[in-house]
Amino acid sequence: MKKITFVTTNKGKIATAQKYLGDASIEVQPYNYELIEPRTDDIQEIAKQKVLQAYDVVKQPCIAMDSGFYIDALNGFPRAFVNFALDTIGTQGILDIMRGKENRKCAFKECVAYYDGEKIEYFFYEHKGILAEEYRGEDKAKQWSPLWHIYKDSFDPTKTLSELSDEEMDKRREVTGSSLQEFANWYKNIK
Numbered sequence: 001m002k003k004i005t006f007v008t009t010n011k012g013k014i015a016t017a018q019k020y021l022g023d024a025s026i027e028v029q030p031y032n033y034e035l036i037e038p039r040t041d042d043i044q045e046i047a048k049q050k051v052l053q054a055y056d057v058v059k060q061p062c063i064a065m066d067s068g069f070y071i072d073a074l075n076g077f078p079r080a081f082v083n084f085a086l087d088t089i090g091t092q093g094i095l096d097i098m099r100g101k102e103n104r105k106c107a108f109k110e111c112v113a114y115y116d117g118e119k120i121e122y123f124f125y126e127h128k129g130i131l132a133e134e135y136r137g138e139d140k141a142k143q144w145s146p147l148w149h150i151y152k153d154s155f156d157p158t159k160t161l162s163e164l165s166d167e168e169m170d171k172r173r174e175v176t177g178s179s180l181q182e183f184a185n186w187y188k189n190i191k
Contacts, residue, residue: 001025001026001027002025002026002027002187002188003026003027003028003029004021004026004027004028004029004061004062004063004114004187005029005030005031005054005058005060005061005062005063006028006029006030006031006062006063006064006065007031007033007035007050007051007053007054007057007058007062007063007064008030008031008032008033008035008064008065009032009033009034010144011141012140012141012142012143012144012145013065013144014028014030015141015142016142016144016178016180017063017065017180019170019173020173020178020180020181020184021180021183021184021187023184024181024184024185024187024188025188026184026187026188031054031057031058031062033054033057035049035050035053035054035064036049036050036053037049037050037066040080041068041079041080041081042080043066043067043068043080043109043110043111044066044111044113044122044124046066046080046111047064047065047066047111047112047113047122048113048120048122050064050065050066050113051063051064051113051114051115051120052115052120054115055115055117060117061114061115061116061117062114062115063112063113063114063115063183064112064113065110065111065112065113065179065180066080066110066111066113067080067082067108067109067110067111067144068080068081068082068108068109069082069085069106069107069108069109069145069147069151070106070107070108070109071094071098071105071106071131072103072105072106073098073101073103073104073105074097074098078094082145082147086145086146086147090146091135091146091147091149091150092135094131094150095131095132095133095134095135095150098131104130104131105128105129105130105131106128106129106130106131106151107126107127107128107129108126108127108129108147108151109124109125109126109127110124110125110126110127110178110179110180111123111124111179112179112180112182112183114183114187121183121186123179123180123182123183123186124179124182125177125178125179125181125182127153127176128153128154129151129152129153129154129157130151130152130153130157131150131151131152132149132150132151132152132160134150135149135150136149136150136159136160136162136163137149137159137160137161137162137163137164138162138163139162140162140166142166142169143161143162148160148161148162149161149162153172153176154176155168155171155172155175155176156168156172
């Protein structure tokens with residue numbers, strides 16, 4: 001079985017990586033370390049800087065990941081500044097800003113960066129959806145972000161991600177993609 005080190009403090013990202021990569025017979029070796037994110041709204045640049053830092057810490061091939069949340073009606077806000085937005089206005093603040101807006105289209109965008117000490121490879125995915133009208137659902141162990149309480153996608157547009165059962169989340173993963181899945185498809189075929 002192939003192995004890859006994933007440097008992050010986000011337990012939800014680790015659980016998701018273990019699911020996607022485990023399905024491809026790749027063992028995820030979590031390394032709990034807080035990586036410094038550069039001040040930019042470019043998720044690829046953030047993932048790049050994070051994986052370079054991660055490699056300096058673990059001294060072996062590894063991955064790091066960054067994601068952003070983009071709301072069409074707000075010119076893409078908060079983009080890669082999700083944590084700042086959540087720390088300042090929170091999910092309720094986002095819902096308040098969006099009150100009365102008809103265009104509720106939004107998307108999670110992800111970038112996984114892999115670095116082997118010589119070359120960086122990038123893997124992207126975009127999950128398109130709509131913003132809920134209200135905060136819904138319960139916290140989950142596999143949850144990456146509180147945004148799961150206000151985000152709905154095409155898998156079941158009647159429920160936020162936080163309202164989906166574990167079985168529904170597994171089915172959703174089977175029909176939607178992920179930057180982690182893109183990485184797994186590539187990594188399982190390299191020497």
